[in-house]
Amino acid sequence: MFSTARICLTAALAAMLATGSAQAATPPELLASYTAQAGAPADPERGRQFFVNRHGQQWACASCHGARPVSAGEHAATGKSISPLAPAFSPQRFTEAAKADKWFRRNCKDVIGRECTAAEKADVLAWLLTLK
Incomplete structure (x- = not known):
């Protein structure tokens, strides 16, 4: 017999899989997803x-990640090291789509409110x- 906790865990995992939040992605696949949601082509210069x-707001993305985020950055408030973006x-x-969405959500609120x-x-x- 399944315990109530196991049933709830199984249901939660099924819901994550159904929404795609537990799926691994490649950066180009994630870009394609954001582009499809936006309904318009992405513009790298506009992104820069x-x-x-x-x-x-107080910060820009570059405040922590650097203007060219190819090396480690540092969180502007905590000083914590941030791996290259x-x-x-x-x-x-x-x-990971869910992880990317989490960090976009958190950091965009800091950067653009x-x-x-x-x-x-x-x-x-x-x-x-x-x-x-």
């Missing part, structure tokens, strides 16, 4: 500008993928 500019320099980046749109995520990721 979004990344380096402030948006009325560009996938070519940190292969584990943007390989709201969640990023799918188009903004697509633009930033498109630019990050150009960094070699």
